Amino acid sequence: MDRKELSVWVEKYRRGHISRRGFLTVTGIGATMLGMGIRPSRALSQELSGTVTLATWPSYQNQANLDSFTEKTGVSVNMAIFGSNEEMMAKMQAGESGFDIIAPSQYAIPLYASGQFIEPLDLSLLPNYDAAAVEPRFVEQGTFDGKTYAVQKNWGTSGFIINTTMVTTPFTSVKDYFDGIRGPYSGYGVALDHPLDTVGFALKYHGYSFNSVDEAELKKAEELLLETKPHLYAVTTDFQPMMSSGDASIAMGWSFNAMQLHRDMPEIQYVIAKEGGEIWCDFYVITRNGPNRAAAYALVNHLLDPANNVLEFEAHGSAISDTRVLALLPPEVQTDPILYPAKELLDPLEFGIAEAMSNPLRNEIMARFKSA
Amino acid sequence: MRAFSLFIFLFLYLPVAVIVVFSFNAAPNMSAFTGLSLRWYAKAFSNPLAIAALTNSIVIALCSAVVSTAIGSAVAIGLMGTSRTTRIVVQSLMMLGLAVPGIVIGLASLVFFSAAFSGAEQAVAMLAGWEQAAKLFSFGRPTVIAAHSLFCTALVVEVISLRLRQLNPSWLEASNDLYAGRGETLWRVVVPFIVPAMVAGGLLSFVLSFDEFIIAFFVSGTKPTLPVYMFASVKRGATPELNAIATSMLTISILVSVVAFSFLRRGQARA
Amino acid sequence: MLQPRMARLLLLPGYALLALTLIGPLITTLVISLGRRAPSGGYETALSIENFASVLSRSTAFLNTVQLSAFGAAICILAAIPVAFFIAKHLKGSVRYTVLFLVVLPFFTSFVARTYAWYFALGGRGLPAVLEWIGLGRFRFLNTDFAVAIGIIYAYLPIAILMLFVAFDRIGDDLLEASNDLGRGKVETFFSVVIPLAMPGLISTYSLLFILLSGEYLIPMLLGGGKVYFIGNAIVDLFLQSRNWPLGSAVAISLMSMMIVVAFLSQIFQRMANRDGRIG
Numbered sequence: 001m002d003r004k005e006l007s008v009w010v011e012k013y014r015r016g017h018i019s020r021r022g023f024l025t026v027t028g029i030g031a032t033m034l035g036m037g038i039r040p041s042r043a044l045s046q047e048l049s050g051t052v053t054l055a056t057w058p059s060y061q062n063q064a065n066l067d068s069f070t071e072k073t074g075v076s077v078n079m080a081i082f083g084s085n086e087e088m089m090a091k092m093q094a095g096e097s098g099f100d101i102i103a104p105s106q107y108a109i110p111l112y113a114s115g116q117f118i119e120p121l122d123l124s125l126l127p128n129y130d131a132a133a134v135e136p137r138f139v140e141q142g143t144f145d146g147k148t149y150a151v152q153k154n155w156g157t158s159g160f161i162i163n164t165t166m167v168t169t170p171f172t173s174v175k176d177y178f179d180g181i182r183g184p185y186s187g188y189g190v191a192l193d194h195p196l197d198t199v200g201f202a203l204k205y206h207g208y209s210f211n212s213v214d215e216a217e218l219k220k221a222e223e224l225l226l227e228t229k230p231h232l233y234a235v236t237t238d239f240q241p242m243m244s245s246g247d248a249s250i251a252m253g254w255s256f257n258a259m260q261l262h263r264d265m266p267e268i269q270y271v272i273a274k275e276g277g278e279i280w281c282d283f284y285v286i287t288r289n290g291p292n293r294a295a296a297y298a299l300v301n302h303l304l305d306p307a308n309n310v311l312e313f314e315a316h317g318s319a320i321s322d323t324r325v326l327a328l329l330p331p332e333v334q335t336d337p338i339l340y341p342a343k344e345l346l347d348p349l350e351f352g353i354a355e356a357m358s359n360p361l362r363n364e365i366m367a368r369f370k371s372a
Numbered sequence: 373m374r375a376f377s378l379f380i381f382l383f384l385y386l387p388v389a390v391i392v393v394f395s396f397n398a399a400p401n402m403s404a405f406t407g408l409s410l411r412w413y414a415k416a417f418s419n420p421l422a423i424a425a426l427t428n429s430i431v432i433a434l435c436s437a438v439v440s441t442a443i444g445s446a447v448a449i450g451l452m453g454t455s456r457t458t459r460i461v462v463q464s465l466m467m468l469g470l471a472v473p474g475i476v477i478g479l480a481s482l483v484f485f486s487a488a489f490s491g492a493e494q495a496v497a498m499l500a501g502w503e504q505a506a507k508l509f510s511f512g513r514p515t516v517i518a519a520h521s522l523f524c525t526a527l528v529v530e531v532i533s534l535r536l537r538q539l540n541p542s543w544l545e546a547s548n549d550l551y552a553g554r555g556e557t558l559w560r561v562v563v564p565f566i567v568p569a570m571v572a573g574g575l576l577s578f579v580l581s582f583d584e585f586i587i588a589f590f591v592s593g594t595k596p597t598l599p600v601y602m603f604a605s606v607k608r609g610a611t612p613e614l615n616a617i618a619t620s621m622l623t624i625s626i627l628v629s630v631v632a633f634s635f636l637r638r639g640q641a642r643a
Numbered sequence: 644m645l646q647p648r649m650a651r652l653l654l655l656p657g658y659a660l661l662a663l664t665l666i667g668p669l670i671t672t673l674v675i676s677l678g679r680r681a682p683s684g685g686y687e688t689a690l691s692i693e694n695f696a697s698v699l700s701r702s703t704a705f706l707n708t709v710q711l712s713a714f715g716a717a718i719c720i721l722a723a724i725p726v727a728f729f730i731a732k733h734l735k736g737s738v739r740y741t742v743l744f745l746v747v748l749p750f751f752t753s754f755v756a757r758t759y760a761w762y763f764a765l766g767g768r769g770l771p772a773v774l775e776w777i778g779l780g781r782f783r784f785l786n787t788d789f790a791v792a793i794g795i796i797y798a799y800l801p802i803a804i805l806m807l808f809v810a811f812d813r814i815g816d817d818l819l820e821a822s823n824d825l826g827r828g829k830v831e832t833f834f835s836v837v838i839p840l841a842m843p844g845l846i847s848t849y850s851l852l853f854i855l856l857s858g859e860y861l862i863p864m865l866l867g868g869g870k871v872y873f874i875g876n877a878i879v880d881l882f883l884q885s886r887n888w889p890l891g892s893a894v895a896i897s898l899m900s901m902m903i904v905v906a907f908l909s910q911i912f913q914r915m916a917n918r919d920g921r922i923g
Binding site: 373377380381383384385387388391404442446447453454458462465473474475476479480484488518522525529555558583603614615617618621 | 645646647649650651652653654656657660661663664665666667668669670671672675686722725726728729730733745746748749753754755756757758759760761763764768769797800801854855858860861865875878879882883888891892895898899902903906
């Protein structure tokens with residue numbers, strides 16, 4: 001930060017546009033104080049005020065943690081709920097700047113970072129974050145341009161959810177999905193209304209990368225999708241009611257969908273395809289121009305406290321990689337095949353990437369698939 | 373004809389029955405009715421997000437109704453005294469406001485407002501001599517109310533214009549002879565005459581604004597309205613909690629409607 | 644009868660509202676439609692009409708929409724005619740307004756919730772289960788044109804009934820009696836007197852329904868499950884999923900142009916029907 005920029009911030013602080021904590025954070029004075037062993041913790045946490053806004057997914061946070069944060073700091077927490085990463089990004093790109101924290105998946109992070117929507121995290125303000133406790137592959141997904149932009153929230157996989165009373169043939173692969181739907185289970189299959197996964201799995205069927213943007217490969221994926229379309233029951237992310245009513249027997253879906261369905265109906269099971277598929281991870285990131293930056297750091301730090309993170313797990317039911325949290329969870333959680341699949345199943349999975357998410361051809365294929 | 377009408381009524385009320393019945397269901401999903409329970413109401417009303425969204429929606433719908441009834445009445449009356457060209461232009465624009473797809477007006481409003489906001493902020497900073505523009509405006513209830521007022525006002529203008537066509541011009545002449553100013557004619561004759569239409573228009577505005585999803589999705593800022601909240605929830609697996617919220621919404625709508633309709637009918641009886 | 648100065652004053656807030664919430668956003672849409680999709684999605688400044696050429700890539704959705712909207716609006720009208728006529732000509736006094744109120748009442752509940760209720764009513768544990776239990780065989784309704792048509796008719800029927808009620812209400816009872824006196828039966832009177840007289844109202848109701856239906860996207864999304872795809876869905880996907888705003892804006896402008904043409908045609912037909920009605 002140069003002198004001129006600093007003087008702007010000093011001016012802002014003087015006029016009360018940012019809080020003292022925010023001022024210290026932005027100018028790096030806070031970090032310097034920490035470096036000198038001056039801990040601003042107690043005195044400064046009382047400086048927090050106002051409201052902090054978290055943009056996240058439905059049923060994804062534990063209200064108890066938000067309440068305890070408000071009790072501790074006096075900052076009230078507001079939540080905005082989104083249905084997909086793409087929707088959230090569309091709103092941010094159109095000019096919404098009221099969110100302090102958002103919870104994107106890994107493939108959205110490079111787009112937010114390169115678009116200057118989020119900032120590299122000041123890890124000194126997140127003492128509860130321990131990168132060493134998180135699996136390196138997830139840490140890596142939160143890094144862009146060598147800087148940490150995101151801390152891990154929870155992770156999961158994309159695969160296939162089948163009703164075993166209706167699907168009686170062995171089901172282990174992407175081939176079984178597309179061939180089964182075009183064969184014996186015609187009219188009972190569901191594809192996700194999500195370009196990354198649906199086009200990705202069609203690519204995997206032909207043995208290509210889940211993230212391919214190669215035109216020839218995408219052409220073959222499109223052919224498969226268009227051939228499958230008449231046999232599908234639906235293309236939607238809201239397939240849980242269809243699965244529980246028996247209207248559908250095979251759905252492409254996410255592990256948290258599978259967890260919820262399996263808990264209510266044990267005959268519904270989750271299959272990670274042997275060819276591979278997607279592994280995903282949701283993060284907390286802090287927006288660059290959010291209205292309450294100081295409280296944003298405090299809230300993320302609060303949620304990353306291992307004891308609180310256990311409560312988070314209870315609310316969202318997705319896998320957490322932080323070893324400090326795992327130590328506090330009952331041992332059977334870590335052997336749950338839906339939450340923590342065997343290593344040989346996880347190894348072929350790929351993280352969805354930003355290029356695949358925003359590739360125009362992949363999105364056009366999805367549009368043609370849906371209108372077919 | 374009577375039997376057919378009865379069938380149509382059954383058709384109209386079937387989904388309402390589904391919502392109400394399943395809001396009292398004990399089962400964790402909607403695949404079967406297993407017994408009576410109030411658990412979804414308990415869950416819905418202990419969910420601060422749902423409550424905040426419901427409050428937000430009620431406030432927005434009320435304000436949209438008041439704003440669009442006021443502007444819409446003024447426009448409808450004003451149109452009686454303008455040139456044919458002005459009338460056609462204003463009426464066509466109002467029709468366009470009703471016909472333009474919500475997704476377009478929603479996203480475009482977000483882009484347009486945020487550009488306008490930052491322009492205004494820059495201007496304020498320049499005038500005040502600040503080095504950097506401060507954040508003065510943000511999205512929230514006022515922006516949703518403004519955006520909803522467009523289609524609500526269009527509707528109010530339509531309803532009130534219909535009523536004004538029934539106004540007997542000789543009354544206005546008589547009134548002009550009786551009272552000194554024309555302003556007084558407006559206030560004593562025209563306004564009372566359109567009160568029932570104002571109530572009907574305001575009621576319709578309330579309902580339309582309360583239900584509107586896609587425009588609110590874009591311009592509601594960080595505080596979702598109830599339809600926005602419900603729609604996002606549905607996308608990741610619905611729970612019967614939504615039925616409890618919907619039944620509560622239904623009850624509110626009925627109460628508001630009954631009050632407004634009885635008011636409307638009293639107004640008509642007097643007219 | 645109203646001073647021009649007073650009229651201008653009364654119109655002022657209306658102008659402000661139109662400028663702020665319609666003209667501004669519409670110009671924004673036009674500017675976006677001439678731009679280019681940024682590499683990471685959204686909008687990037689450019690000046691080309693390329694997006695309007697790409698609108699053709701959504702022609703299947705356009706066709707779907709026009710077909711189902713034309714059909715849905717027709718069914719709405721056919722279902723609404725007997726009900727509206729019954730209320731307008733067979734019910735009197737307060738009963739009449741109470742019944743009208745009951746028509747509108749379900750309309751005053753949440754649109755998302757109502758449409759979602761159909762999702763369950765038409766799903767495997769709903770109507771199909773009832774039909775199977777009666778012994779009519781196995782049916783599947785969800786995610787078909789049929790389900791979307793039901794949803795559409797359901798959502799727009801109250802509007803159709805209200806508008807047709809106004810159209811029938813205007814026809815004097817004396818006309819119907821005179822026709823009966825001339826020896827025409829009730830059915831004949833209905834087709835030779837009532838329908839021609841109500842024709843302008845029928846046309847304006849049909850065109851309004853058609854315009855509203857062709858912008859619909861929530862009903863096809865919830866009840867069509869991605870199997871029925873409207874132009875409204877294509878626009879929503881272009882804005883919220885592939886984030887190709889320029890193409891989305893171009894498609895939207897094309898849709899609005901179609902709506903304006905329909906509204907214009909409806910005006911012409913109404914005038915023609917008015918003339919015919921007078922001659923007949």
